[in-house]
Amino acid sequence: MKKDYLTTNQGAPVTDDQNSLSVGERGPVLIKDHILLEKIAHFDRERIPERVVHAKGAGAHGYFKPYKNMYRYTKANFLQDPSKETPIFVRFSIVVGSKGVADTVRDVRGFSIKFYTNEGNYDLVGNHIPVFFIRDAIKFPDLIHALKPDPVSNIPGDSSANSRFWDYISLTPEATNMLTYLFSDIGTIKSYRFIEGFSVNTYKWINAKGKAIYVKYHWIPLGGIKSINSAESKRLAGIDPDIASRDLFDTLAKGIPVEYELFVQMIDIKDEYKFDFDPLDDTKVWPEDILPLMPIGKIVLNRNPKNFFAEVEQSAFCPATIVPGIDFSNDKILQGRVFSYTDTQRYRLGTNYLEIPINRPKVPVNNNQQDGFMQIMPNHSSTNYYPNSLGCGLPKQSPENGIPEKTYVEGYEVRKAISKKNDYAQAGERYCSLSTIEQDHLVSNIVESLSAAIKPIQERMLVHFMKANKEFGKRIEKGLKI
Ligand code: HEM
Missing domain, CATH: 2.40.180.10 (Catalase core domain)
Incomplete structure (x- = not known):
């Protein structure tokens, strides 16, 4: 059949894509209209979850x-x-x-x-x-x-x-x-x-x-x-x-x-x-x-x-x-x-x-992982395990690509923040590195957003901005009219 004709997803020809199959022209619509069912069912599933961030x-x-x-x-x-x-x-x-x-x-x-x-x-x-x-x-x-x-x-x-x-x-x-x-x-x-x-x-x-x-x-x-x-x-x-x-x-x-x-x-x-x-x-x-x-x-x-x-x-x-x-x-x-x-x-x-083609590497993927939903690149070998002798040991482990780095790790297990925090120095340096107009915009953008927060939060923020740079903090304080 020519490519410009409509088909179902199974490849069968569709002669009418605009009228549901019904008893008489005014219905009811018949459940056996597989063309209608397929079209609506696929549409019903068009969305996937958006990314939890960066949507x-x-x-x-x-x-x-x-x-x-x-x-x-x-x-x-x-x-x-x-x-x-x-x-x-x-x-x-x-x-x-x-x-x-x-x-x-x-x-x-x-x-x-x-x-x-x-x-x-x-x-x-x-x-x-x-x-x-x-x-x-x-x-x-x-x-x-x-x-x-x-x-x-x-x-x-x-x-x-x-x-x-x-x-x-x-x-x-x-x-x-x-x-x-x-x-x-x-x-x-x-x-x-x-x-x-x-x-x-x-x-x-x-x-x-x-x-x-x-x-x-x-x-x-x-x-x-x-x-x-x-x-x-x-x-x-x-x-x-x-x-x-x-x-x-x-x-x-x-x-x-x-x-x-x-x-x-x-x-x-x-x-x-x-x-x-x-x-x-x-x-x-x-x-x-x-x-x-x-x-x-x-x-x-x-x-x-x-x-x-x-x-x-x-x-x-x-x-x-x-x-x-x-x-x-x-x-x-x-x-x-x-x-x-x-x-x-x-x-x-x-x-x-x-x-999925956009995610697929351009080099062959070769391992014994298999099956699961929507598997489209099946493993064609019977020896889907390693080590094996029946498949001549293939696919075998890759030769070492150069000498790997030797990492030595030792220490107590802890849940602890790093001690060298230095939370404010770079923020102050960044403020000082900006031109006058850039500083003005930084201050006014913060003031505009922070003004909508309640006062105790504004006061806590001012402590951070002051610690970064006194002038920076004072200007935000003035803008917030605290
Ligand atoms: C603990 C910190 C972070 C976690 C747990 C995290 C987690 C995530 C998750 C779950 C996604 C959605 C991915 C998807 O659905 O495909 C995502 C997307 C993204 N994250 Fe992060 N993220 C973190 C920090 C960062 C940082 C520091 C950066 C920047 C260096 C970053 C850059 C991105 C980008 C660019 C995307 C979008 C990727 C795309 O275009 O599909 N994330 N992140």
């Missing part, structure tokens, strides 16, 4: 090309050959709001990159702000509960919701540095083409000799960094709520590539106690004047997805998706993230979510 997003395909060989620091194959392009898929996102949220609201933007390397997928699941609110993953559900709508009224952004957010934050001193970014103008944007990306977490790179080094990633848009102010963000949220998603789609549709440059900062593991902050504490930046950015390569986006649901909605990124030459540091947020993403994706997309 609204936009995606693009492209490639990554390294500038030079990184063998001194990592054996990761995709970082070795400057003539080799690795295909990538990127998803930009907004953290707090549900799927219909406006693109311009004040929030962190997610910036995830999936590298389809020839050693398997590598996911860099970053944000557009270099630091985070908390330093231990066990606090993440509380943070997100405080940021999401009130569970009683389901209302986001009203005065009670503001109180809930500020209530939590005022009892979370380590968030002070994050606030100096989130409430500056970089918290409001109208285009994904002009935002930075940061791994926020610290990873390890490991070379072929087994030597490890700490790294943080930072990527910078080649078109420059651009944000908008609070008034413009509100205006656009009203008249053009999908502006950033459309801007990306239209740019790529016109054939204009979108480019970013990838950098890393490095810390020798033996130097990890040398700083006035803990390098594994993600509420801190690694100052770029003492830990300079090393250029690594170029990220180029050049192609729109062909179908939003199949590619963007069903994409699954995870900080645990690593390749040989890259490993996790003991950063306590990263260690929690290593569990959280695959766990939620098995719930959101199902057991076999890695068989």
Whole structure:
């Protein structure tokens, strides 16, 4: 049959897709109308759970090309050959709001990159702000509960919701540095083409000799960094709520590539106690004047997805998706993230979510895991166990890819925060580093939001801002008219 004729999902021809099968033209409708039943039943199941955070997003395909060989620091194959392009898929996102949220609201933007390397997928699941609110993953559900709508009224952004957010934050001193970014103008944007990306977490790179080094990633848009102010963000949220998603789609549709440059900062593991902050504490930046950015390569986006649901909605990124030459540091947020993403994706997309084409590695997947809902890439061997002799011992374990890093760990089991907290110094430095107009906006954006919180919460917040920088705190105090 010609492809332009309608069929059921079983491939049978459909001659009338517009009229239900009924007794006479006025009904009743017959339950044996399998064409009606199939069409409605499939429609009934069109939605899947939205991501628990980062629900609204936009995606693009492209490639990554390294500038030079990184063998001194990592054996990761995709970082070795400057003539080799690795295909990538990127998803930009907004953290707090549900799927219909406006693109311009004040929030962190997610910036995830999936590298389809020839050693398997590598996911860099970053944000557009270099630091985070908390330093231990066990606090993440509380943070997100405080940021999401009130569970009683389901209302986001009203005065009670503001109180809930500020209530939590005022009892979370380590968030002070994050606030100096989130409430500056970089918290409001109208285009994904002009935002930075940061791994926020610290990873390890490991070379072929087994030597490890700490790294943080930072990527910078080649078109420059651009944000908008609070008034413009509100205006656009009203008249053009999908502006950033459309801007990306239209740019790529016109054939204009979108480019970013990838950098890393490095810390020798033996130097990890040398700083006035803990390098594994993600509420801190690694100052770029003492830990300079090393250029690594170029990220180029050049192609729109062909179908939003199949590619963007069903994409699954995870900080645990690593390749040989890259490993996790003991950063306590990263260690929690290593569990959280695959766990939620098995719930959101199902057991076999890695068989969905957007998530599938470009290299063969070869193991004895099998079955489960929606399995479409079955194992065709009878020896679905290891070790075996009947299948000539295949698939066998991979040969060691270089000497692995030898990590020695010893200590008492404790539930204890790190002692080197230094919660305020970088927040104060960040305030001082801003231009006068940027400082004015930071102060007025905080005042605008914090004014809706009750007085005891405002007073607790002032203590944090004062500790970061006296002038900063005094200006907020004046704005709040306390
Ligand atoms: C303890 C801390 C954190 C936990 C437990 C956590 C958990 C999650 C979960 C459950 C999702 C939804 C994933 C999905 O449904 O596919 C998600 C998405 C995301 N998270 Fe986190 N997160 C944490 C911290 C962070 C940090 C520090 C960053 C930035 C470096 C980050 C960046 C992202 C991004 C970009 C996404 C969206 C991925 C996409 O585009 O599909 N998260 N996170």
